[in-house]
Amino acid sequence: MQRIAVIAFDRISPFHLAAPCVVFADPHPDVPRFALQVCSAEGPTLATTAGFRIQAEYDLSVLAEADIIIVPSWRDPAERPPAVLINALQAAAARGARLVGLCLGAYVLAAAGLLDGRRATTHWAYADDFAQRFPTVNVDPEVLYVDDGLFLTSAGTVAAIDCCLHLLRDLIGIQAANGVARRLVIAPHRQGGQAQFIDQPLPAAPQDSRLAELLNWVRAHLDQAHTLDNLAARALMSRRSFSRHFRTLTGESPLQWLLRERLAYAQQLLAGTGQSIDTIATLSGFGSPLSFRQHFRQAYGVTPGQWRAGFSEQA
Numbered sequence: 165m166q167r168i169a170v171i172a173f174d175r176i177s178p179f180h181l182a183a184p185c186v187v188f189a190d191p192h193p194d195v196p197r198f199a200l201q202v203c204s205a206e207g208p209t210l211a212t213t214a215g216f217r218i219q220a221e222y223d224l225s226v227l228a229e230a231d232i233i234i235v236p237s238w239r240d241p242a243e244r245p246p247a248v249l250i251n252a253l254q255a256a257a258a259r260g261a262r263l264v265g266l267c268l269g270a271y272v273l274a275a276a277g278l279l280d281g282r283r284a285t286t287h288w289a290y291a292d293d294f295a296q297r298f299p300t301v302n303v304d305p306e307v308l309y310v311d312d313g314l315f316l317t318s319a320g321t322v323a324a325i326d327c328c329l330h331l332l333r334d335l336i337g338i339q340a341a342n343g344v345a346r347r348l349v350i351a352p353h354r355q356g357g358q359a360q361f362i363d364q365p366l367p368a369a370p371q372d373s374r375l376a377e378l379l380n381w382v383r384a385h386l387d388q389a390h391t392l393d394n395l396a397a398r399a400l401m402s403r404r405s406f407s408r409h410f411r412t413l414t415g416e417s418p419l420q421w422l423l424r425e426r427l428a429y430a431q432q433l434l435a436g437t438g439q440s441i442d443t444i445a446t447l448s449g450f451g452s453p454l455s456f457r458q459h460f461r462q463a464y465g466v467t468p469g470q471w472r473a474g475f476s477e478q479a
Contacts, residue, residue: 165196165197165198165199166196166198166199166231166232166335167198167199167201167226167229167230167231167232168184168188168198168199168200168201168230168231168232168233168234169200169201169202169203169222169226169227169230169232169233169234170184170185170200170201170202170203170234170236171203171204171205171224171227171233171234171235171236171249171272172202172203172204172210172218172220172236173204173205173206173210173238173239174206174210174211174239175210175211175212175213175239176210176212176213176218176236176237176239177212177213177214177237178212178213178214178216178218179321180236180237180266180267180321180324181202181212181218181236183236183266183324183325183328184200184234184236184264184266184324184328185200185202186325186348187325187328187329187332187344187348188200188328188332192343192344192347193343193347194340194343195336195340195343195344196336201221201222201226201230202220202221202222203220203221203222203223203224203225203226203227204220204222204223204224205223205224205246205248205249205252206246207220208220208221224248224249224252227252227253227255227256227261228252228255228256230256230261231261231262232261232262232263232264232331233253233256233261233262233263233264234263234264234266234269234328235253235263235264235265235266235269235272235273236266236267236269236324237266237267237268237269237324238268238269238271238272239268241268241271241290241293241294241297244275245271245272245275245276249272250272250275250276253272253273253276253278254276254277254278257276257278257314257315260314261314262314262315262316262331263278263314263315263316264315264316264317264318264327264328264331265279265284265286265315265316265317265318266317266318266324266327266328267286267287267318267319267320267321267323267324268286268287268290268320269317270284270285270286270294270317270318271286271290271294271297273315273317274294274297274298274301275298278315279298279301279312279315279317280298280300280301281300281301281302282301282302282312282315283301283302283303283304283310283312284301284302284303284304284310284312284315284317285303285304285305285306285307285308285309285310285317285318285319286303286305286317286318286319286320287319287320287321288305288306288319288320289320291303291305292305307319308323308326308327309323309326309327309330311330316330316331322350325348325350329341329344329345329350332344337435338431338432338435338436339435339436374399374400374401375399375406375409375410375413376413378395378398378399379414379421381398382395382422382425383425383429386425386426386429386447386448386449387446387447387448387449388449389449389451390422390449392406392407392418392419395418406418423459426448426449426450426459427448427459427460427463427464429447429448430444430445430447430448430450430456430460430468431471433447433448434468434471434472435472441453441456441457441468441469444456444468445457456468
């Protein structure tokens with residue numbers, strides 16, 4: 165049983181604390197139970213930003229045995245975390261525990277020196293401050309979450325759930341994790357590289373409504389060849405207008421979005437079917453197994469076969 169410690173603190177946001185708890189502590193069908201413990205360095209009774217108090221049953225001693233430690237946020241980016249917390253996190257990292265900094269929790273990991281020389285993210289509104297405060301961290305302000313080996317960081321609020329679901333997929337496999345997402349009534353998988361902030365996330369004009377319909381159509385026909393000109397024509401737009409509206413709606417270029425969708429679908433096929441690599445390359449629209457392998461390795465650092473062996477429930 166994986167042991168997960170979640171660090172609470174005075175004036176914590178109830179939502180930030182609930183994000184890892186709803187993923188790892190609530191019972192879900194066909195999902196193994198995790199030993200989740202909420203702990204605190206500031207005593208058992210803690211205030212929240214919502215006007216009520218919570219009771220943390222454990223102190224930081226549980227960090228010594230935890231396999232995964234989650235810092236769900238932090239109350240003030242300008243406040244250095246207490247030395248006892250920093251020391252406990254450094255000791256946990258030294259023995260190989262996996263550490264997760266959700267939203268402003270990335271500040272806590274960075275203050276402990278654990279993100280030096282690593283890639284990380286945090287809430288987009290604090291990214292500039294984070295970069296100035298921790299210049300040795302390679303901060304990416306655009307993405308939803310970053311998985312850098314034993315260290316995970318995420319953007320704010322709902323991105324924290326995305327990051328927790330990503331971690332859950334690593335622990336129990338894609339199909340079971342998707343089942344948890346369905347029970348939570350949220351998207352089963354948002355890639356970490358998706359943009360945090362999109363100026364116009366919902367269709368607000370007839371062109372954008374057509375684009376939303378086009379996105380659904382392309383997802384159902386990923387095995388077909390799609391060019392920028394063909395997609396623009398299907399949306400009844402010029403190439404230039406199509407590209408502009410597409411980026412406004414999704415935060416990505418059409419080709420970036422298409423590649424991400426192909427890769428996500430390929431992952432589902434790798435994990436949930438026994439199809440060959442060549443067949444999956446065709447079904448996901450890469451055209452050739454060589455192209456599929458090249459794009460997959462560039463995106464994830466491993467071959468499709470290695471990914472299937474490491475993460476597929478079938479393997």
